[in-house]
Amino acid sequence: MPTVITEPQRPAIPVAGTNDAFPVRRVYCVGRNYAAHAREMGGDPSREPPFFFMKPADTVHVVPEGMTAEHAYPSQTSDYHFEIELVAFLAKGGKNIPVEKALDCVYGYAVGLDMTRRDLQQQAKDLRRPWELGKGADHSGPVGPVHPVVKVGHPAKGTISLTVDGQVKQKADLSDMIWSVAEQVSYVSTFFELKPGDVIFAGTPEGVGKVERGQTMVGAIEGLGEIKLRVV
Numbered sequence: 001m002p003t004v005i006t007e008p009q010r011p012a013i014p015v016a017g018t019n020d021a022f023p024v025r026r027v028y029c030v031g032r033n034y035a036a037h038a039r040e041m042g043g044d045p046s047r048e049p050p051f052f053f054m055k056p057a058d059t060v061h062v063v064p065e066g067m068t069a070e071h072a073y074p075s076q077t078s079d080y081h082f083e084i085e086l087v088a089f090l091a092k093g094g095k096n097i098p099v100e101k102a103l104d105c106v107y108g109y110a111v112g113l114d115m116t117r118r119d120l121q122q123q124a125k126d127l128r129r130p131w132e133l134g135k136g137a138d139h140s141g142p143v144g145p146v147h148p149v150v151k152v153g154h155p156a157k158g159t160i161s162l163t164v165d166g167q168v169k170q171k172a173d174l175s176d177m178i179w180s181v182a183e184q185v186s187y188v189s190t191f192f193e194l195k196p197g198d199v200i201f202a203g204t205p206e207g208v209g210k211v212e213r214g215q216t217m218v219g220a221i222e223g224l225g226e227i228k229l230r231v232v
């Protein structure tokens with residue numbers, strides 16, 4: 001059927017080392033997901049269930065390897081924060097996916113940033129309002145190319161870091177995640193039917209902070225390369 005407006009463009013993230021792209025459907029993000037200390041063997045009874053929010057799918061866009069992307073400082077904030085995160089891309093979905101089957105859904109992984117208007121997020125928390133103004137700013141989900149599982153496996157350990165103008169701001173290990181990607185996929189699938197094209201931002205370690213125009217952020221995850229952005 002002809003459309004009455006030009007078809008909106010669906011975000012698609014290039015797959016590393018190919019001419020192919022991964023089309024994005026939905027973007028789920030897990031809230032704080034790193035413990036200060038290594039997770040105890042056999043689970044931790046004190047851990048609370050994870051919580052999730054969503055970013056608009058078109059906030060996700062690629063920052064090609066080896067280049068410095070310009071990242072526009074958004075409107076209506078004076079406290080714009082970086083959050084370095086592992087990002088999982090799903091090629092399969094389902095409802096009530098068991099943890100043991102959850103990783104079968106993952107096509108690949110990338111380095112990503114969950115950029116956040118922290119002042120508006122805090123205001124939303126204080127006023128018990130939704131988070132979209134804080135979390136859904138245009139372009140607030142830059143990611144690197146997708147690295148397929150067939151090449152990189154399922155990264156469960158390795159350094160995740162973010163520097164601003166060469167200064168280390170966030171540095172942790174993927175093994176510090178409280179909820180694994182498998183557990184996140186499984187849990188989200190009890191609330192929503194997951195589908196191919198869904199993307200999960202796996203949470204950020206400690207050390208988040210503000211970034212200003214003119215500063216350069218480099219986010220990196222061992223085995224998944226790095227993304228470089230200059231805030232303008």
Ligand code: MN
Nearest residue numbers: 083114203204
């Ligand atoms: Mn986040």
